[in-house]
Amino acid sequence: MADNEVMADEANQDQAGEVALAEAGGADRLDLNVDIKDVGPCKKHISVTVSAGDIEQLRNDTISDLSRETAVPGFRAGKVPERLLAKRFRKEIADQLKQKLLLQSLEQVSEENGLDPINEPELDVENLEVPEEGDFEYEFEVEVRPTFELPDYSGITIRRPVREISDDDVTQARERFLSQYAQVAPYDGAAEAGDYVVCNLEFTHNGEVIREMEEVTLRLRPTLRFWDAEVVGFDKLLDGAKPDDERETEVAISKEATDVEMRAEKVQIKFKVLDVKRVELPELDEAMLGRIGAETVDQLNEMLKESLDRQVSYEQRQKTREQVLEKITESADWDLPEGLVRKHVDNALRREILEMQQAGFSRQQIMARESQIRQQSLSTTQQALKEHFVLDKIATVEDIECTGDDIATEIYYMAMQQGENPRKLRSRLVKNGMIENLEAQIRERKAVDFILSKATFEDVEMEDLLSDSVETVNRSITSSIQDTEVNADEESAESED
Secondary structure, three states, X not given: OOOOOHHHHHHHHXXXXXXXXXHHOOOOOOOEEXXXXXXXXXXXXXXEEEOHHHHHHHHHHHHHHHHHHOOEOOEOOOOOOHHHHHHHOHHHHHHHHHHHHHHHHXXXXXXXXOOOEOOOOEOOHHHOOOOOOOOEEEEEEEEXXXXXXXXXXXXXEEEEEEOOOOHHHHHHHHHHHHHHHOEEEEOOOOOOOOOEEEEEEEEEEOOXXXXXXXXXXXXXXXXXXXXXXXXXXXXXXXXXXXXXXXXXXXXXXXXXXXXXXXXXXXXXXXXXXXEEEEEEOOOOOHHHHHHOOOOOHHHHHHHHHHHHHHHHHHHHHHHHHHXXXXXXXXXXXXXXXXXXXXXXXXXXXXXXXXXXXXXXXXXXXXXXXXXXXXXXXXXXXXHHHHHHHHHHHHHHHOOOOOOHHHHHHHHHHHHHHHOOOHHHHHHHHHHOOOHHHHHHHHHHHHHHHHHHOOOEEEEEEOOOOOOOOEEEOOOOOOOOHHHHHHHHHHHHHXXXX
């Protein structure tokens, strides 16, 4: 689930198909000899032979079209001898002939053999030549949608997490919300859970320093997560630390890290504490209320309760979705090409971030989830792609579509959560190519909702909704490539704001 995102590519494929049909509409079928072989998961090697008779017919049609449109000195348009045209415009005729042959034959091969490509075929068009005599042969490879039978998705039983938002929940949410406006002041004492430490980090593998990070500000939480590893018990590791203290630990690099040679390797991390800081929440006075767009504390609490309700809905949707997808993909034992999966790692990540933004999660929570996805990028993305294909097929079978109103509603809620103008947010989503992600996400969500409408539910108590147990470093220990890409994206977003 393709050079960019699967749904974007599929939209482009549909448009290309419509153009091909329009241009080839009404044309006679070609006499093709086609050989198709499986050469990998969801990948076909296709050999095509176009008969000499079809080539000659299309060549004559091309020359006739050129005759009607071209004027040559001494001849009016439509009156130029075809032999003269064929000699004078030999290259142009050859190019147009090749384009027509490829366009019509590819469309016919796909249609007659039930192929459903998910990206452009691997075809070296520039080096193909149509012979003056004889058959035209070419071959290519293409990744196609997996073929599978849909499982029975009616009447499944789902354990649904539920939670009533309490006054204590709202109080915790208010403190977390106000922490965005908090002052972080130097603290003379030893660091405790919830405090910030400014550290220099040194990463060592087999006695060799492989990376250093300077003056990184970290909050003491149970887990410190990088893109390719995590430190469990980080708050205890740095508990009681003061400036100039050093603490060390060892981590295992993710088995799906970008740096293949470092996968599952042990790395030592040294934290040198430079400073300790403590959070001071702002006073919730009239000025502060005005700054955050609330007239009273009660109104702020109501806003926070609505946000928590959306987060509960998100958690319900995620947990029920996980169970639905687990059940409907139990039989999805087909493999996907690793190259295809790698292309869509960032796509899967963007879609997850979109959903969390819509649900009103904090930036810290979203970053923590981002790092978790990156650590398990291949397996997570492969599963997400399988889910996409299954849900997309269910949506097709059940005539489920994403409407313009659906998109407008989602953008409105996202803009409200981020304090942004909906029109400006839509523009950025379009510019970044994420509007297709949003459309695909909504369609798949509606497919899940359709399945859930026929399900039986067993309610269970939801786990703590407000736990911020992960501190995130938005970098990789073993590779700096992704750091550069993300920093560039963040700078671009900031410049637009």
